[in-house]
Amino acid sequence: MQTTPGVAQVAVAGFNEQFDKHGAWRREVGLRLKVLADWLREQQLLDDGADESLQRLIEQLRSDxxxxxxxxxxxxxxxxxxxxxxxxxxxxxxxxxxxxxxxxxxxxxxxxxxxxxxxxxxxxxxxxxxxxxxxxxxxxxxxxxxxxxxxxxxxxxxxxxxxxxVLHVTRDEARALGFWHDDRPEDNPPVNAAGAVEVPxxxxxxxxxxxxxxxxxxxxxxxxxxxxxxxxxxxxxxxxxxxxxxxxxxxxxxxxxxxxxxxxxxxxxxxxxxxxxxxxxxxxxxxxxxxxxxxxxxxxxxxxxxxxxxxxxxxxxxxxxxxxxxxxxxxxxxxxxxxxxxxxxxxxxYLLGQQVLGARQSTLESAIRAGVARVRSDANRTIGVRRRELSEQMLELKGLRGKNHQVIRQMRARVEQEKADFDRSAASVLAVRSVHLKLLRDVFKLLGSSSIKRELAVLSTALREPGLKLGIKKSYTKGFDNLRGVIRQVQLLERDIHSMLNTSFRQLNTEYGFSLQAAEPPSMERFEKDLDAVERSHLQYLGVGNMVQLARPEFAEKLVRALLARVRSIFETALGEIELWNKSTSSQLDAQLRERRRAYGRRIEAIQRIQDAAGGLDLRLGEISDQEAALDAVAERLQTMSHELMGTRAGAGLRAERADEILVA
CATH class of the missing domain: 3.40.50.300 (P-loop containing nucleotide triphosphate hydrolases)
Structure with a gap:
């Protein structure tokens, strides 16, 4: 926007300045999240679920x-x-x-x-x-x-x-458009000398x-x-x-x-x-x-x-x-x-900025803290798996000191057999995902468009019936009770899925030495509150004063469509959160399977190098020590970066312009 030449600017910390600061904060935190995602990817600590979670946060900050x-x-x-x-x-x-x-x-x-x-x-x-x-x-x-x-x-x-x-139309046309009410003449728009009604x-x-x-x-x-x-x-x-x-x-x-x-x-x-x-x-x-x-x-x-x-x-x-x-x-x-x-x-x-932007920033901060905490937890689990694998490999290799080539060959054969057994058993590990997806399909059906239309069918029919709708409030109550019932069914299914995952993950952790942990499912409470708010917003049309307007077929049809669109938006948001939860869980399992396969590959490679070269054992033990130190540094860096992001009101220091450039890139 170009300011008119000669217009003096009054130095006031008004809404504009507060919104500028809010925008700069969003860009800075978005940049920090991007830096975190790039670094985790570089360290091979970012699975698909965590990556999507961070990208959603970045997009939320960018387009909020x-x-x-x-x-x-x-x-x-x-x-x-x-x-x-x-x-x-x-x-x-x-x-x-x-x-x-x-x-x-x-x-x-x-x-x-x-x-x-x-x-x-x-x-x-x-x-x-x-x-x-x-x-x-x-x-x-x-x-x-x-x-x-x-x-x-x-x-x-x-x-x-x-x-x-404006346009000037006949009273019949104004009535059809919803601007002329015979029962409320005081609210009707102006009429000109020719008797035409003024409408937008x-x-x-x-x-x-x-x-x-x-x-x-x-x-x-x-x-x-x-x-x-x-x-x-x-x-x-x-x-x-x-x-x-x-x-x-x-x-x-x-x-x-x-x-x-x-x-x-x-x-x-x-x-x-x-x-x-x-x-x-x-x-x-x-x-x-x-x-x-x-x-x-x-x-x-x-x-x-x-x-x-x-x-x-x-x-x-x-x-x-x-x-x-x-x-x-x-x-x-x-x-x-x-x-x-x-x-x-x-x-x-000032009040507008403080209350509106303050509340909005608090909401974004809560989402960032929760998202970063999940990503950090997943990355720390992977770091823990790598530490354990290095420790086991260290003990395994130290046991080879003074052993002849025959013993080393036997150890290699044993590790290769373990790897083959693990690869064969991986199919049973993936069976967990099959059960998980079957339960999720039930959730997707509950939150789909067909479910919404079915639960609101009685209300939709009642609204579309001609004439006065004197009992419509009961239909509204029943329709929204049905929708809240759907949300509660979803909550029950979430609990079933979470319970199943906990049982399966405990078994896998015991059998394979994994460190799987089932994340808590997304809360459905706020979606129930959203439905309550939609129901309240419709109450205005259920009073005696609006009965005549509600009797108009075209108005009732618009009300039905507006209702379906809003409920669909709420259910789609809930579905998106559940899909992200599912992806995070699946990605955690994939990541630990991948880490185990990599560990087997590194063990076989280390034994091969010891077989091929004298002094290879000490060299490999030194490499493992270096890798353990590097993992410690990675864990410390992760802690620092996540703490910076999870702290309230991220500090200044990054220029907004630079943040824009990086986010666009």
Whole structure:
């Protein structure tokens, strides 16, 4: 992004700077993980499972997304707040923020390196078709594309105006599109003198641009008012609930209005388990800057308004902030530090960064600690196997001192026979994997698409039935109980697999001297919680107020598709974790089989060298001592590298630019 010439920069540790630091941390830790993986591979300590585990962590750090959703009724200053927080560097408004209705359709701002800078717009008429929004994303030719020049603020802002475009349609057409409700006339959109109803021209907008924050994984979701939110179930049951932060914007002068309260109760209050990521902003405090009032009186008024808002919405007081987005944007453009402080925008940016980025970084750190601990444990097991093999070989060779060639030949024959016996028995070792895979196939069936459709069949049928759906809540309860039952079945199968592996590994360890250890299966608890959150997000459509909307076949069909897509995403994530667990277990067995075969090869080679050359015994014993010392050094290096990664808040020292270069390479 190019900053407009002459625009002063205000030195404030706002959200942008915190996000920059978060991005630099991700790149540094990603580089450390890559260095660890390369070193382990070089030492032949990285099996396929551990390699995939590290690569997943690196990819997670590289492509991790942080979504901040801005939700408000029309004319609350939502787009202006987005401009102030994210786009002040352009020296002007980028998102349309004039009086009245501006953002008419849900708008996502993000970055995809595979696409040029562009604005993509999905026509509103696609609402008349049954496909869910996720499905339309896979059909790029159905979107209208506008190329963007990210270095030209005027062109950029002009292109963004398209999200404000409207159409004028008949009432029947507005009703079919989901914008006209005969039972709730107060929520209906404006009607012009000819009787035509004003509706958005576009159903959804996707903005792809290389803004510094977007490039680092920030996704900004700008939502329209109540009428548009309620007509797009995928927005409220999929997109908003998955945001790391939801910012709900009210007017400081009006407080919580009836339509504000409707949005909160129907679309945001159900996110009760994510209380730490919900913020309420009382915007436009500059309307309270009355020259006839003292600063103390103005402060008291804002404090009272924040307290009343928190009480009305049943929130903690520190989740409600008062600010002026317009004055904050103006202060940043002018470089006016005093006005910026007065706007209170920095308070919001700091809280947003601390809570959202802090929570996200903690989640990533936990994943890194767990992943590195598993990889280190696997590598240490292999090091232990190598140490034991060297120790046994040392004792074996020391026993040859003073022995004649006949004894040495007999020893070689014995080792070769042991190797042959081991190779023959390896088939029985691999039988463990066959039983393991049979149990895993049952898990895969439980988490597959057919299983989801079967468990939600009654609910899907009930939603698609014509007319009012008065008993639909029971169908929802039954459907989600079924899904939770699937997760619990998976947990039971995981326990069976883990128990089987423990028994088999103990037997193999005793019989072959392995050091196999069955890893704990991935926990399914968080997937149950994800299902609980999806169920809560649908509760908004089960109240009496939404019965008429739910009776519309096209709306119910969209709700079904959105539900299936979200559940499928949860189950696929669970399946991915189980597949990685399976691969790690199989790779551990493969690694120890491979190490044993290598050990036999080294023993036969050592005996051959002793047979071929006088003094070869002492030379080989010296080599083994050197190898033991080298293994000690490898173990120490592994300990150091893993400790650095597993420590919280990896230290600075690697330049972000260099980290980018290596990760790209």
């Amino acid at each position: 997304k942080v979504m901040v959703a801005f939700v408000a009724e029309f004319s609350r200053g939502k787009s202006e707040l987005i401009n102030a927080v994210f786009f002040a560097g352009y020296g002007r408004r980028i998102m349309p923020a004039s009086a009245g209705r501006t953002t008419m359709c849900p708008t996502e701002l993000g970055y995809d390196a595979d696409l040029p800078p562009c604005l993509r717009l999905l026509p509103i008429e696609t609402r008349l078709q049954p496909q869910a929004l996720l499905e339309w994303r896979m059909v790029p030719e159905q979107w209208t594309r506008v190329d963007l020049d990210v270095n030209d603020p005027e062109q950029l802002a002009g292109a963004m105006e398209k999200v404000s475009e 021209r576009w159903r959804h907008a996707l903005i792809n641009m290389a803004h510094p924050l977007l490039r680092q994984g920030l996704v900004v979701l700008d939502t329209p008012g109540l009428n548009a939110i309620g007509a797009e179930p995928e927005l409220t049951v999929n997109l908003i609930p998955q945001a790391q932060a939801v910012v709900f914007i009210l007017g400081a002068d009006t407080g919580v209005t009836k339509s504000d309260l409707t949005i909160w109760r129907e679309h945001l209050a159900t996110m009760e388990d994510s209380a730490g990521t919900r913020f309420v902003v009382l915007n436009k405090i500059d309307t309270l800057w009355d020259e006839l009032s003292t600063p103390a009186q103005i402060e008291a008024q804002m404090t009272r308004q924040c307290a009343e808002t928190a009480q009305t919405l049943a929130l903690d007081g520190d989740q409600v902030l008062a600010l002026s987005a317009q004055k904050g944007l103006l202060a940043k453009v002018r470089g006016d530090a005093a006005l910026l402080a007065q706007s209170r925008l920095p308070n919001f940016e």
